[in-house]
Amino acid sequence: MSDARTPAPESSAYSIFQQPWWLEATAPGHWDAVEIEEGGRTVARLPFVVTKRLGLRMLGQPALTQALGPWMQPTPGGHSKRLAREKDLYTRLITGLPAHDIFRQNFHGEVTNWLPFHWQGFTQTTRYSYVLDGLRNPAQLLAGFSKTTRNLVRQAERVVEVTESDDVEDVLRLAEKTFQRQGKTLPYSPDLLRRIDAAATRHGQRRALVARDDQGRAHAAAYIVGDQARAYLLVTGADPELRRSGAGNLVHWRAIQAAAEFTDIFDFEGSMLEPVEEFYRKFGAVQSPYSFVSRSSGAGALAFEAWRMLRR
Template sequence: MFDDLRKPYADPNAPAASGPADSVKQIPDTDTGGDAAQRRYRQLCNTANIPLFSQAWWLDATAGPGNWGVALVERGGQVVASLPYAPRRLYGFSVIAQPALAKMAAPWLAPMAGKPARMLGQKKELMDELIGQLPRFDHFQQHWDPSQTNWLPFAWKGFRQTTKYTYVLDDLSDTAALWNGMQHNIRGEIRKAGSRHGLQVRDDLGIDEFIQLNRQVFTRQRMPLPYTDDYVRRLDAACAARGARKIFIAVDKQGYRHAGVYLVWDGQVAYYLMAGSDPKLRTSGASSLCIWDAIRFASGVARTFGLRRFGAGAGRALLQGIRRQAAALLLCSEDPISHTSDLPVPAFAPQALRYDLDDIVQLPERQVLGNKDASPVPPDHLHSASTPQVQRRGIAIQKRQVFLDNLGQR
């Protein structure tokens, strides 16, 4: 039923560009911490084609070794399905959400062989078992890897799906074609960055240099940083140990750092994970120059290039800036998930928040699971009544809204 598990692909003949054709160092995960399922998953990550953001070492670096779990399904002593998750407490609620800089996840299913109808049934069965192993939660939210397009078993279990978009450059094999496919003004901006401003892209500067640039992006947008400096350093150390990251920083002749790009990869996809720039030097073309250098380098370590999807907390202005930059570089087109499995990133959340509390009532467009026969208290009743029960309900609604607002900022 299941084909042999496949190791991550890395094309040894892909053209190198601004750096050597590095591949991810296959460091066996020998960590024996965690429960039996976590240890079993570490073994799976050493052999199977698990996407970067779902790798055990990535979860260790972002969530912490003891702060994530995994649902596993085995057949004949072999793991055939997995779903990592990162639970945490937020304002008294049990939340399953993704850590910062681990923006994509998804159920992993071992390759199958057989008739399509039979495989669909098998996938539903595996996903049902994965869902059944999730710990109790009040809120669940994941942004799925675009390679996983079948969320129907989750819909049948009461989850809902919202289509988001990521930006992907599908084929890095011909960098000349990529250059010719850019908009004329972007090519001119990249040339100007070198000829007029004398910028050079360096890849030998450390993480602290990049953090300074990255922080300025959020400061300019008046947004709180979604992670601490130490958090980024910890992730960087894990990536550097595996040869799975490179930092590109554009520097002028006076030594000023204009912009930077943080690239990570897993042998199949190179991800533009973070960026930074000095707002006083934004007109130098440094950002475009760094992205182009990152794309050329990525052609030697991966097959595709992807901009990770930013969450709601990234801010509308930042999202629009990323979209314009991606469109100008012709990184991809925007297509709904029903038409392609490569571009969208589904975001999964339950149709409702589940509570043990009896004093949570229905809010507009949200349904509370549990007692489905209970009638919601009308809003005018909530405002006019003063009984202790209704007061408790009002407080619970306020706490829930604070929880949802804060979750959206993460």
């Protein structure tokens, strides 16, 4: 395994979430990676975060991180050769994992072959995100919006103005209000988003968009991170008392436009919740599947499920 303090090459990742700087920001001192080198170059890598729950050792991923999973250097040649190479490298990555009771990760959508994990006792569930491609054609994007979404965007433009903020606290306040409306607390530490913001400012791209009316009231906010490959909608929030303005739709549209400054792909990060799925789908985004892969011992699985039930 690699030393978590030693950065892996920036190319050894499918997304910013697999980058060492992201992992250090989201799980400082608690992440590592299995790495396979050939000829002095990293050809495969599997990062993970180590946590303990009820005395169980878990390998997973940090909060506010869409996916980890394995990365593999592209293999030249035909389909059969690629699959054979994947089987070899993925098996070596699995073998290199430290002892654990539970493994739980979302894999990047680029990983379409999870059979080597199946053969090692892992299970898989398909999940979905929603993705927009072609951000630099705003007219085409708007045409793909549902009529309802377009109308809400136009409605909000008459009520609020969306500006970029250097202060992530604006986003945090509205995110907290969103969860309070549901009778819940923020599912991540505010300091986590602050660390991400500081790291993304140095290493990646970040945009914090806030919609305010002429009285200075913040209606909605969206926070995105990314790089040249893709932008991700990481955090959103809205004031429950001001929801009728349609600012939530407008701030998403402005986030898409802001992402176009550094990439051509926008990932809403999806949701398995029906109302959220419908909201993202109405922006014309395309359904994009990815795998949730897990493995646990019998006792570990039962204890972990009991812990999850207690949290609920």
